[in-house]
Amino acid sequence: MRRRAGLLCGAATALLCALTGAAPSATAAVPDPAPPAAVTQVDIPAGVTAGVAVFDRQTGTFTEQVNSAAQFRSASVVKLLIALDLLWNRTPDSLSAADRSRVDSMLRSSDDNAASYFWSVNGSGAIVDRMVARLGLTDTARPPSTHPGYWGYTALSARATVRIYRWLLDSSPASVRDYVLGNLRQSTRCATDGYDQHFGIAGSFDRPWAVKQGWSGFSSGGCTATAGVVAARSGDGERAADAASVDLARPALHTTGVVGAGDRSVVAVLTLHPTGTAYGKAYSDVGRLTRSLDVPGATRPTGTWIGTWGTGVRVRADATTSATPLTTLPAGVEVLVRCQKRGQEVSVPPYTNDWWAYLPQYGGYMSNIYLATPENQVPGLEVC
Structure with a gap:
């Protein structure tokens, strides 16, 4: 006897089955190209709010932009800024063994304790302020004054996320670029808090890729039988009931990184999901959305x-x-x-x-x- 449930969705029919570096002290900001003349059909599942940007470094144009200026709470994506601030005007080799271990774990396994340590010792919200000025970021701001220690409440947009990666790829010192991206290429399936973080980019495309993911507001994320209720720290797992210009309540799931040979495409997908959404549901929805994107240089897995x-x-x-x-x-x-x-x-x-x-x-x-x-x-x- 066999349980009957659900739909079978092949890779070719996914849309039909969908639910509807030492950095120089002053570096010139990477210019933003004009938006595309037309936006392709991105599969945003029902109930999901998304900000999307895909940038083709070979042509210097965006292939996708949907609500790309909309602000989302960053969750762990802000760890990119925490790492780049730490490495500003210094080389990775100059880090102490302890700090280097913290950065490795923060970037590969989204270690919240490491992020909280650097956030505390390097000025908290001032980290974001400095990186906004250095990289010329828009749509980016430190956490609200009501939650100063919550680094995951940093406001960020898809287009600002693309700009961070473009600076890292094209303007940062080679040692910083190679160190940070080297860690992101070694992203572990299971994060330190027990969440499966290989959704979105990591699940939609074959390597080479490098990713920094983010999640907030979920109770369990797979990987281990007891994973889940360990994320209520100053970042990914926290939620707030107060009103704010950036939604701090709905569950958030973000996938960001570079894809393809030569890191051809930069991809940023920031999403919010209805209250109570299970992690597996959000994981699948972000996967469907990401698979629908026009990502030059990407290779899709077979199956x-x-x-x-x-x-x-x-x-x-x-x-x-x-x-x-x-x-x-x-x-x-x-x-x-x-x-x-x-x-x-x-x-x-x-x-x-x-x-x-x-x-x-x-x-x-x-x-x-x-x-x-x-x-x-x-x-x-x-x-x-």
Whole structure:
């Protein structure tokens, strides 16, 4: 007997299945090109508020701009500014071993404790003020006076995020560029707070890419069975009930970075989701949005995107429950499936299934019983 639920969404039909550096003390700001003459059809799921900007460095033009000047609370994307401020007028090699370890963890695994340390010792909101002036940023401001220690409440827009990356790529000293991007290329699937951070850019495109993600207002993010209620610090996990010009209440999920050979495209997708949205739902919605974008130089992974159900679903090294668990999935998230094979029979009464799906982006298998498809063996999906 097989659970019947959901839709099967292939990569080619994703739209149809969608729910509707030592830096110099003064560096010339990177000029903003004119917006595109026409905006392509970006898939923004129902209920999602998004700010989007995609910049093609080869042509010097934007291929996508949707609400690109709209301000969002930055969540962990502000860690880019924290790192660049720390490295202003100094080389990465000049950092102490402790500080270098903190920066590595902050950029690779979105370490909130590291960000809070640098925020405190380097002037808090003054960090943002300095970087706004240095990079010529628009739509960017320190956290509101009511929440001075909440670095994740820094206001930021998609176009300002693109400008940060363009400065890093084209104007920063090579040592800073290579160090920061080198860390972003080593983004870990699981962040230090237990959230799966390989959504959006990381899930939509094959490497090479470098990403800095952000999330705020969710209770659980996969990766470990107990992950979730550890993010209520001065950044990603905090929410506020007071009114502000920047929405501090709705759950936020952002994907930013560079994509393609030679870091051809800069991508910034900032999103807000309805109150109460589960992390897996937001993760999937940001994935669908990102996959709909015109990103020059990007290579799309092969496979079929399929929804899942259940909580604490494990991805294992082989098609058996005794195989090493690699991670857990955010509840209800869409996954990219490349192929399927028979393995150990799994029972979730009244359902049983001995087919397992291979998830290339996780490098392991999950039981087909948790795929939101009507049959034990996914129709049309090749056998591994």
